Amino acid sequence: MGHEAVRQSSAEAHQIGNAAVAFEPPLLNVQGLSIRFDGAPKGVNVVDDVSFSVRKGKTLCIVGESGCGKSVTSLALMGLLPTPPARIVAGSATFDGQDLLTLSERERADLRGDRMAMIFQEPMTxxxxxxxxxxxxxxxxxxxxxxxxxxxxxxxxxxxxxxxxxxxxxxxxxxxxxxxxxxxxxxxxxxxxxNNPELLIADEPTTALDVTIQAQILALIQRLQEETGTAMILITHDLGVVAEVADEVAVMYAGHVVESGPVEAIFEDPQHPYTIGLMGSVPSLGRRQGRLATIRGTVPPAELMPKGCRFTPRCPFSDARCANELPPLGEIRPGHLARCWYAPLEQKRGAAA
Known part of the structure; x- marks a missing residue:
C-alpha cells in the first residue's frame, strides 16, 4: 500500500473513530517527562519535557534520528533505565491510571512482561x-x-x-x-x-534485518495487534514505516518532542523544520527529481546545546529569538502541535517572500 493510500485510509479511520474515543482516557499518558544523566551540563536533559499519549488498540510512532531520546524514553517507561547514571527529574507517566514512576521494583516486575511488554532492537543480545x-x-x-x-x-x-x-x-x-x-x-x-499485554513497546524491531524480512515482521506485528487490540508504541527512524502503521506520530529531536499529531496531519502538512527535513530525505519509488534533501549539520552535543530551540544550528528559519528562547509545543490545529516560534510555517514563508 502506498503512502497516499495509507494516509487516506488513516484519515477515514480517524473520522469514524473520533466520536468513539472522544471520552475514552488514554491507556498511557506521559506528561512533561524529563530525564538527566549524571555529569551532563546543568539544565541539559537527555529527554526534556516530553509528552504524548496512546489509546487502546492504537499505534503511536516515535520518530527521529539516533540519539534523540527515543529509546531512553521507552526504557524509562518500562523501568529499565539504570539509576544512576539516569535520573527522572520531572514529569509523570500513567498506565491505565497507575503512576509508573512511583511503583516499587516488585510492582514494576509484576507489570513488565504481563500488561506491558517490549521488543528490543537486537534479539541476539x-x-x-x-x-x-x-x-x-x-x-x-x-x-x-x-x-x-x-x-x-x-x-x-x-x-x-x-x-x-x-x-x-x-x-x-x-x-x-x-x-x-x-x-x-x-x-x-x-x-x-x-501474556496478551495491553501495551507493546517496539524499539526499532526491524533495524538489523534486511528489507524483505523487515516487511514481514511489521506485517506480523500489525496482524497480531489487530487480533489482540494491543496498544503499541513503535520507535523508528524510518518514515516509510511510520506511514504504514501509525495512528499518531511524535517527532523527537535532541530530547524534545518537536511535532506531534495524527499521521495524516504530519505527512500532509508538517510544521516543524526538522519534520520537513526528514520528509525531504525519504527516497521515492517514482522518478527522482535531483538529489535527496539533507539536513545540514549534526545534533549538538550536550555541552553545546542551544539555550533556546535545540534545532537552531541546523534550521534554515532560525534567528536570535530561536537561539535564546525555547518555543513551547503549541497547537497548530486540534491535535496537531509543533515546537516552533514560526509555526504555522506558511506565515514565515509569506513574510520572507
Whole structure:
C-alpha cells in the first residue's frame, strides 16, 4: 500500500473513530517527562519535557534520528533505565491510571512482561544463549500466570505458530544461535505477546534485518495487534514505516518532542523544520527529481546545546529569538502541535517572500 493510500485510509479511520474515543482516557499518558544523566551540563536533559499519549488498540510512532531520546524514553517507561547514571527529574507517566514512576521494583516486575511488554532492537543480545527458545518464552508465562511448566510450554508452542515460525515443535527446543535473525525477532515478538499485554513497546524491531524480512515482521506485528487490540508504541527512524502503521506520530529531536499529531496531519502538512527535513530525505519509488534533501549539520552535543530551540544550528528559519528562547509545543490545529516560534510555517514563508 502506498503512502497516499495509507494516509487516506488513516484519515477515514480517524473520522469514524473520533466520536468513539472522544471520552475514552488514554491507556498511557506521559506528561512533561524529563530525564538527566549524571555529569551532563546543568539544565541539559537527555529527554526534556516530553509528552504524548496512546489509546487502546492504537499505534503511536516515535520518530527521529539516533540519539534523540527515543529509546531512553521507552526504557524509562518500562523501568529499565539504570539509576544512576539516569535520573527522572520531572514529569509523570500513567498506565491505565497507575503512576509508573512511583511503583516499587516488585510492582514494576509484576507489570513488565504481563500488561506491558517490549521488543528490543537486537534479539541476539536480548535472548539468553544458554536456554532453549521454549524455556525462555515459558519463563515469562509461568512468572505472570498460575500455570504449570507443561501448560506454559503449550502456550509457547502456540505463540511460535502465531508468529509463523516454520517447524515450531523443533524450534521450541532450539537455542538462539541456531536461528536466523528474522526468526529470532519472531521469537521476541512471541515472547512479548505471550501474556496478551495491553501495551507493546517496539524499539526499532526491524533495524538489523534486511528489507524483505523487515516487511514481514511489521506485517506480523500489525496482524497480531489487530487480533489482540494491543496498544503499541513503535520507535523508528524510518518514515516509510511510520506511514504504514501509525495512528499518531511524535517527532523527537535532541530530547524534545518537536511535532506531534495524527499521521495524516504530519505527512500532509508538517510544521516543524526538522519534520520537513526528514520528509525531504525519504527516497521515492517514482522518478527522482535531483538529489535527496539533507539536513545540514549534526545534533549538538550536550555541552553545546542551544539555550533556546535545540534545532537552531541546523534550521534554515532560525534567528536570535530561536537561539535564546525555547518555543513551547503549541497547537497548530486540534491535535496537531509543533515546537516552533514560526509555526504555522506558511506565515514565515509569506513574510520572507
Amino acid at each position: 536480548s535472548l539468553n544463549p544458554a536456554f532453549t527458545i521454549g524455556d525462555q518464552i515459558a519463563e515469562g508465562i509461568v512468572r505472570h500466570r498460575k500455570v504449570s511448566k507443561g501448560e506454559a510450554m503449550d502456550r509457547a508452542l502456540d505463540m511460535l505458530k502465531k508468529v509463523r515460525i516454520p517447524a515450531p515443535e523443533k524450534r521450541l527446543r532450539a537455542y538462539p544461535h541456531e536461528m536466523s535473525g528474522g526468526m529470532r525477532q519472531r521469537v521476541m515478538i512471541a515472547m512479548a505477546l505471550a
